Each structure stands twice: as C-alpha cells, then as structure tokens.
Amino acid sequence: MRAKEVNSEMISKKGNPDKSADDKWVLRLYVAGESPKALTAYANLKKICQEQLKGRYSIEIIDLLENPQLGAEYQILALPTLVRKLPVPVRKIIGDLSNTERVLVGLDILPKN
Amino acid sequence: MNKTASKLAIESLQKSPSGIKGFDEITGGGLPTGRPTLICGGAGCGKTLFGLEFLVRGATQFNEPGILLSFEETIEELTKNVASLGFDLEDLVKNKKIALDYVRVERSEIEETGEYDLEGLFIRLAYAIDSIGAKRVVLDTIESLFAGLPNQLILRAELRRLFRWLKEKGVTAIITGERGDKTFTRQGLEEYVSDCVIMLDHRVTEQTSTRRLRVVKYRGSTHGTNEYPFLIDENGFSVLPVTSLGLNHTVSNKRVSSGITLLDKMLEGKGYYRGSTVLVSGTAGVGKTSIAAHFAEAACKRGERVLYFCFEESPDQLMRNMLSIGIKLEPWVQKGLLQFHATRPTLYGLEMHLAVTHKIVNAFKPDIVILDPVNTFVVSDKEYEVKTMLMRIVDFLKSKNITALFTSLTSGDTSLENSDVGISSLIDTWLLLRDIELSSERNRGMYVLKSRGMANSNQIREFILTDHGVELREVYIGASGGLTGSARVAQEALEDAELLKRKHEIEHKKREIERKRKALESKIATLHADFDSEESEAVKLIKAEQDIIKKLEQDKMEMAISRKAVMEKRAPVNLKKSL
DSSP states (O other): OOOEEEEOOOOOSOOOTTSOTTOOEEEEEEESSSOHHHHHHHHHHHHHHHHHSTTSEEEEEEETTTOGGGGGTTTOOSBSEEEEEESSSOEEEESOSOOHHHHHHHTTSSOOO | OOHHHHHHHHHTOOEEOOOOBTHHHHTTSSEETTSEEEEEESTTSSHHHHHHHHHHHHHHHSOOOEEEEESSSOHHHHHHHHHTTTOOHHHHHHTTSEEEEEOOOOGGGEEEOSOOBOHHHHHHHHHHHHHHTOSEEEEETTTHHHHHOSOHHHHHHHHHHHHHHHHHHTOEEEEEEEOOSSSSSTTOGGGTOOSEEEEEEEEEETTEEEEEEEEEEETTSOOOOSEEEEEEETTEEEEOOTTTTTTOOOOOOOEEOOSOHHHHHHTTTTOEETTOEEEEEESTTSSHHHHHHHHHHHHHHTTOOEEEEESSSOHHHHHHHHHTTTOOOHHHHHHTSEEEEEOOTTSSOHHHHHHHHHHHHHHHOOSEEEEEOSTHHHHHSOHHHHHHHHHHHHHHHHHTTOEEEEEEEOOTTSOTTSOTTOOGGGOSEEEEEEEEEOSSOEEEEEEEEEETTSOOOOOOEEEEEETTEEEEEOOEEETTEEEOHHHHHHHHHHHHHHHHHHHHHHHHHHHHHHHHHHHHHHHHHHHHHHHHHHHHHHHHHHHHHHHHHHHHHHHHHHHHHHHTOOOOOOOOOOHHHHO
C-alpha cells in the first residue's frame, strides 16, 4: 500500500471527556488528484477535525489516480469520499464536506437529529 | 461536415460478435463495436446472463477480454450462478480473460456532504480495463446507483459522462437496466445509451413462459425487428430467429422407403424424397403412429438413425402398441439406432421445445426425425406461434437433409384437408388417413393428398392394421364404385363364388366330354373287335375257297396231265385288295 500520508497527527492528550483515552479516529480521504473538490474536502476535513476531534485523529489521503486498486476496498465510487475506519463501524460520507452538520452526522460525531 | 463520409462511416459500422446463438444473425454481426448497448427487461429475464455470455464468449471465442462491473450480485454469487450454465468464470479470471468487480452501493452508508462526482467509479473501471486490456465491459445494473446516491442531478450528469467516456475508451459496453413503466428502463437510461437498445421479455401465456428478445434500436445498422424467442439452458443463451435459414437448402433426389410396400408404390414405387417433410394427418385412431413406426422400423433396418419425439405416449407404451401390429422397435433402441424423446407439450414453452429439438438433433445426428403428433402444441399455445415453430423445425431439419415425418390429428368437425396447425404449405408429402363409413362400418382409407415432385397415385387405398403391420389393400372398384371393409369382402366373396361356379361348370363340361369320348372309343373298340373276328372268319373262308380252287386246279392239272393237255396259268385272286 503506497498511501500518501499527507498528515498524521496523533495526539494522546485527552481532549474530550466523553470519549475514552484510546478512542482514536482513523479517517481516510479518497480523492482523484488535486482537484478543487479534493482540496476543498481536505480543508473542510482538517477544520472539522481540529474543532471536534482535536488530537485524536489521523487522516490518510489516498489518491486513486495514483493507486486505483485501492478504491475497491471501501467500495469507493464517488469522489471525494471520507471513510471512518475507526471507531467501528466503518462509515462513509461523500462530497467535499462543505456541509459541516452533515459531516458531523455522517461521522457519528453528532447524533442524527 | 462531410455528409458522405459520415454515411460511409455508418455503413461500415463495426460489430462485435456476441457469440450468442442466433443473436448475431438478427443483428447482422453482433453489438456495435466501441459503443454502449442498453439491455433492458423485467426481473429474471436474463439481462445479466446476456451480459455475462457476451463477456465469456468474447473472452473464449473472439479473444476480447472483458470486465463485469456488478452492482447487484457479488462475485461469488455470479460465479456460482453462471457455473450452472457451463461458464467457468474462475478460470477465466485466473487467466486474465475476464475481470469481475462488485460495486456495492449502500444508501445507509453514504452521507452526502457537498459536491462530488463519480470519478471513483471511472477510476476503478479504467483500472480494470487497463489491467487486462479489456475490449468489452458490462455494467450490471447501473441503476442501483440511483437507489444509493440521493443526488440525481449529479448522478445523471455523471452517467452521461460515463457513457461518453466508455465510447472514448473504445470498449463495447453492455449496460443493463430494469424495465420501467412507460420507459424502457426505470431510470430512463435510454436517454444516455442510444446506439443500440435490446429489450428482453419474459411472458407467461397459458401458464407457459416464453422468453423473447427484440432489437428496439440499432443506430447505423439494419436489424431484425421482430420479437425473437430465446431460451436459457445449460449451454447459455440461444436466440432463435424465425426464418434465419431462408429457403436455400439443397435438395436430394434420393428416395427413402416408407416401410410400407404399397405406399411406396403410390409414391412412384420409391417412397418419400430424402430430406423432405412428410405429414400424416387424420382423425383419431386411424393409424398415424403406425405409419410413423413403420417408417422408423424400415429406416433402422437400413441402418439409419431415427429420432422419435412422442408427445402423447411414453416410449414403452408406444413400443408395446406397435408390437401388436408386428413392429418391433425395441431392438433398434437397444442398438442405438432409434432414440425416443417423450415429453408433454405443456412441459415447457414452444421455444424450449424447439431448442430441445435442435439440441437433440445436433447431438444424435439422425437421418429421420419423427414428431408424433405436432398438433398437441396447439393446446398449449397460439396457433401462429406453433406454425412459426414448426416452420423453424422444418427449416432446420431440411437444412440438415433430415427426412421428417409429422403426424397431425384432425378433429372430427374440421375439414380433413385443413391441418390444425396450418402447416400444410410447409409439407412436401401429405398422407391423409380417413375413416370411410359405409354400411354401418368404419374403415380406414388412405390417400396421398399431395407429394411435391412426384407423380403420386390418386387412389384411396383401404388401410388395414394387421398383426404383421400396416397393409394397404387395393380398393374394390366395380360398377357401384369403391367398396371397403366388409362390403368389399362381401363383394369379393360374391365374385369368388361366381368364379367358382363357373369353374365348376367348366370342369363338369370337361368331364362330360371325356366321358363321351370314352364311350365313343369303347364303341370303336367293339366295332374293331367285331370286324376283326369277321375278318378272320372271312380269311378263313377265303382260304378254304382258295384251297378248294387250288384243289380243283390241281385236280384239273392232274386230269390234264393225265390227258396230256397244255393249260395257261391263272393269277390267284387277291382277296385283301378287294376288301
């Protein structure tokens, strides 16, 4: 796997009292090259993570143009797609993540409605 | 734009053969190369299978690797499903002839959070295409995306892009789609894929299902526009064009005996033409099957192979019944020259019957095929369809130079010369069996209604089933017309009696003359005897007289000598001469 690790911040400091210490978030963002949508998505993701999951997350960016075979693992069709690998269950959200509320719902950070 | 150039381009539209039996014939070569084709139809009508067979045949027969992007079934499911049709997908995948990819779209897992496109799908497809150098792509069925992705605007735009992209890639693609209410597909895919649209249908009429295929549209190509029945069996898809074979089969001048000597005599003394189609029709119980069995037995005796389809009796029953008229079929079955196939016409649809016929004929390679009877199909389906089916069977058998014998039951209330199935025009030799009712007796009669290409007898023969087979009798032709059955027997007996009487009379006369001759002869004999005795008496008398004369002469001589006189000698009297 030649995934391009753009940013991997692992901070063990406890930020959110609701979550346990080993509750780390592993997120993977699938993009196709440095398209405007990909850049927007990455910026939005960074922002949301900083705000909601400070220090408890890692983001892996996979460029399918470079590694097309990686798309099958999580059934990636739409781009950009964000996959929450951890905590389980796996969740997928698609789009450039500009709708913050939906991202939070989709990632199960906020309960649905 | 140069009009003629584009026209030429259309005319030389390249086609990729699908390898599906019959389909390439109706489309004039297959699917348009490098363009997407839409296959639409209801649930369970064979869309996926069509796509898969297109891929498998492409990979195995035309050296064109292919990709299947499945949105509905997983790879394992697909592999298992098509294994029953004889496709070994695993092997093909291993040899990089086919790549399978399962795309799962789960609405619950997808949350839309802004702008997106389906580049991921494109990339996966492109990756798959490049990895095996695919020339063929099947998307089955892309409509699942509509259920998974809420934003239809994006989806439709992306689909449009996808099909354009497929064209640019130059792959021959099949896109399947579920049939919609008023549109070809539920999601209106025909908007995007408009080069070639094929509709599959699975209809149930009278409890029998028939699959049908229709080429709705084929841009830049002529194509058959009919609905063609097709079927799916263990060898995959086969489309059966109604008249794909045309009427250009070569004919044989060879003749083949019907197995009944007098019937052969009615047909110029030689029997049917080889490769012709014979119809034996008649009302119930006139012996149609017996004629068929005779034909079969005669063929087997010549060492030919016979395929017997029976739709009303089981082979055992048929063989037993034929034994009663002295036709032994069982030894031929054991020798492998005769093969029975007994199925109820209602077992499956006409197309399946047709396909089964094709398959068995191709496997058994018979010289003679018997269908007994053909009109039981009418019960199960519409007459027109039966006719087209029989037409196809006739065409098929003729193209293989197989002599076919059909029997057909005519019901009592219709005209005898009107076969129920209306296939008379397809028939070369038509034997009609009829019952002749005369003086409260029902007898069988047979005549040759028509026989193409030969001077057949126009006589109605009496047809008798005996313990040594079918016998055709010369019909009694007398002053009062043709007589059959006991009337004929009575007439014949009458004539026989008369003849006998005449014979007796002649004998009698002969005897009388003999007797008279004998009487005459005996009379002659007595006369002879009388005469003989009289004659001997006379001779005796004459002798005595002569002796007396001699004595007298001697005496005279002696007297003369004594008197020394000279006397001249007298000639003696010839008694015999004077008699």
